[in-house]
Amino acid sequence: METSFWVDLWREGRSGFHQAIVQESLERFWPALPVGSSVLVPLCGKSLDMLWLEQQGLEVTGVELAEQAAEEFCAENELAFSVANDDDRKVYRLLEKNIRIIIDDFFGFAETNDNNKFDSLYDRAALVALPEEIREDYVAACRKLLCDRPAGMLITLEYPQDLMQGPPFSVPVKELQRLWPGRLSCLDCTEVLESLPKAKEAGISELKEYSWLLR
Numbered sequence: 001m002e003t004s005f006w007v008d009l010w011r012e013g014r015s016g017f018h019q020a021i022v023q024e025s026l027e028r029f030w031p032a033l034p035v036g037s038s039v040l041v042p043l044c045g046k047s048l049d050m051l052w053l054e055q056q057g058l059e060v061t062g063v064e065l066a067e068q069a070a071e072e073f074c075a076e077n078e079l080a081f082s083v084a085n086d087d088d089r090k091v092y093r094l095l096e097k098n099i100r101i102i103i104d105d106f107f108g109f110a111e112t113n114d115n116n117k118f119d120s121l122y123d124r125a126a127l128v129a130l131p132e133e134i135r136e137d138y139v140a141a142c143r144k145l146l147c148d149r150p151a152g153m154l155i156t157l158e159y160p161q162d163l164m165q166g167p168p169f170s171v172p173v174k175e176l177q178r179l180w181p182g183r184l185s186c187l188d189c190t191e192v193l194e195s196l197p198k199a200k201e202a203g204i205s206e207l208k209e210y211s212w213l214l215r
């Protein structure tokens with residue numbers, strides 16, 4: 001997916017993947033972590049899940065290439081923020097919350113970031129936003145940024161890929177097990193076809209959302 005695909009999508013207000021509520025399985029299953037632990041949220045968009053994670057006492061870092069997402073996140077949640085340039089990338093820092101959003105391509109960020117490793121990962125609609133050929137690189141980038149035994153959660157989708165073009169892409173369970181060998185356990189599996197009209201229009205009859213614990 002070209003960078004311009006996502007930037008155009010934000011500019012045209014087509015952020016249909018955004019949820020107006022916190023991900024239900026996040027609230028149910030997020031593993032308790034010590035206050036002050038860091039959590040990495042790749043491809044974060046303007047997800048409200050970042051606010052929920054921060055309320056659990058975590059230091060949240062989102063990485064997002066579309067600056068408009070960060071702008072909308074702050075405006076829609078009435079959050080005061082500052083913007084600074086760190087290492088040649090823009091960083092949105094909330095003034096009253098432990099949340100920062102780094103405006104960058106996630107792959108470039110992982111390559112150049114040599115700071116402390118993150119304690120945990122929260123991936124909703126990030127892995128599934130990427131085509132199959134770069135998903136391995138994406139997981140390698142996550143691993144580079146994370147500590148040796150990261151905690152966290154992943155939310156993924158599975159459906160017959162031949163019936164619909166992504167994003168969102170289907171990431172079969174087998175592929176997930178290959179990408180994160182021995183590290184994932186399934187927390188929940190829900191039918192979410194109603195939430196994606198384009199899947200119904202494509203003739204898909206089952207769209208499963210999986211929630212995974214990373215351990």
Ligand SMILES: C[S@@+](CC[C@H](N)C(=O)[O-])C[C@H]1O[C@@H](n2cnc3c(N)ncnc32)[C@H](O)[C@@H]1O
Nearest residue numbers: 006017043044045047064065105106124125129
């Ligand atoms: C499907 S959306 C999911 C957003 C968010 N995780 C959520 O749950 O609402 C994918 C997001 O990733 C961003 N994105 C796509 N490719 C990226 C990349 N290589 N680096 C950083 N952000 C990227 C897009 O701009 C978009 O906001």
